[in-house]
Amino acid sequence: MLPTIEWKGDAVVMIDQRKLPASEVYVSCRTAAEVARAIRTMVIRGAPAIGVAAAMGIALGMRKSRATGTKQFVTEFQKICDLMAGTRPTAVNLFWAIDRMKRACAAAAQAGGSVAELRQRLEAEALRIHDEDVASCRAMGAHGATLVPDAATILTHCNAGALATAGYGTALGVIRAAVEQGKRVAVLADETRPFLQGARLTAWELVKDGIDTTVITDNMAGAMMRQGSVDLVVVGADRIAANGDVANKIGTYTVAVLAKEHRIPFYVAAPISTVDLDTPDGSRIPIEERAAREVTHIGAARLAPDGARVRNPAFDVTPASYVTAIVTERGIARPPYIESLAALVGIRQPAAS
Numbered sequence: 001m002l003p004t005i006e007w008k009g010d011a012v013v014m015i016d017q018r019k020l021p022a023s024e025v026y027v028s029c030r031t032a033a034e035v036a037r038a039i040r041t042m043v044i045r046g047a048p049a050i051g052v053a054a055a056m057g058i059a060l061g062m063r064k065s066r067a068t069g070t071k072q073f074v075t076e077f078q079k080i081c082d083l084m085a086g087t088r089p090t091a092v093n094l095f096w097a098i099d100r101m102k103r104a105c106a107a108a109a110q111a112g113g114s115v116a117e118l119r120q121r122l123e124a125e126a127l128r129i130h131d132e133d134v135a136s137c138r139a140m141g142a143h144g145a146t147l148v149p150d151a152a153t154i155l156t157h158c159n160a161g162a163l164a165t166a167g168y169g170t171a172l173g174v175i176r177a178a179v180e181q182g183k184r185v186a187v188l189a190d191e192t193r194p195f196l197q198g199a200r201l202t203a204w205e206l207v208k209d210g211i212d213t214t215v216i217t218d219n220m221a222g223a224m225m226r227q228g229s230v231d232l233v234v235v236g237a238d239r240i241a242a243n244g245d246v247a248n249k250i251g252t253y254t255v256a257v258l259a260k261e262h263r264i265p266f267y268v269a270a271p272i273s274t275v276d277l278d279t280p281d282g283s284r285i286p287i288e289e290r291a292a293r294e295v296t297h298i299g300a301a302r303l304a305p306d307g308a309r310v311r312n313p314a315f316d317v318t319p320a321s322y323v324t325a326i327v328t329e330r331g332i333a334r335p336p337y338i339e340s341l342a343a344l345v346g347i348r349q350p351a352a353s
């Protein structure tokens with residue numbers, strides 16, 4: 001698997017997800033502003049990957065900072081954190097990663113660290129966030145694979161794969177783990193209008209791994225379920241509220257309603273960094289509205305006439321009552337989520353070395 005994002009010391013390098021699958025092009029970001037632009041313009045996307053990119057962008061910005069004293073260093077650091085926080089509003093992993101960087105900086109500053117020590121601490125924290133994400137995906141995969149029967153056809157929406165994380169994936173991590181256990185699995189990948197993460201990215205990843213993949217347009221999912229062609233659904237998440245409501249790519253709610261109607265299990269796979277206990281329910285989750293052009297055009301080709309109004313909410317909220325279970329790296333949460341999620345979040349983790 002090609003790496004989604006890499007720390008190169010003087011640059012952060014990411015595969016340009018806007019260009020896949022037609023071309024495998026890498027973008028080299030040399031400043032924090034370039035990383036922020038890459039997040040905003042979806043060179044890199046997917047909740048955990050956005051968090052990793054922001055952390056690396058902050059570390060990069062502070063590596064390039066000319067600050068000589070800690071006071072000036074911390075002022076510049078705050079500005080870069082604000083820049084990253086303004087890139088995309090829905091995925092809570094972004095804010096979670098920025099918080100981790102803030103705590104790392106504060107701890108080093110409190111300990112009387114020099115500017116060089118603060119830089120080093122931030123770099124180490126960004127790399128730790130990256131590595132922990134891969135480990136989380138692997139653990140999530142192991143838990144989630146227990147929910148996948150042999151010879152299952154799994155429907156997924158958007159891309160919650162290696163490209164959306166530091167590697168391996170959340171929803172696609174569950175699928176990969178099931179395949180690694182020797183289960184026969186076929187995947188139905190919703191194309192995921194308007195950005196086409198399913199057709200372009202999920203299908204690209206899975207085909208590369210030799211996993212049986214069929215791309216369908218979003219409006220085919222209901223008919224497939226009615227025909228008995230779907231055994232389970234597994235999707236990722238951008239933010240999970242304390243009550244288990246799930247924000248994910250626009251169209252996820254439609255899939256969840258269809259799954260319930262057809263008595264098909266609907267699973268969400270996400271790391272604990274996606275669980276936001278400070279947000280009581282889905283109505284409080286900010287939903288990003290993106291540019292009209294993503295809807296009116298495919299590439300350079302215009303589909304809709306000039307003058308038509310356009311809506312482009314990038315995410316929707318699936319109420320907890322539609323979610324069969326939430327797979328995390330710490331185990332599987334079942335309803336009532338207000339209790340099961342709080343219990344998983346509260347599990348004490350070994351202290352970082």
Ligand code: MRU
Binds near residue numbers: 158159169237
């Ligand atoms: O707009 P995107 O492509 O960043 O949206 C991505 C999704 O909605 C994913 O399903 C979600 O981030 C989970 S990724 C493991």
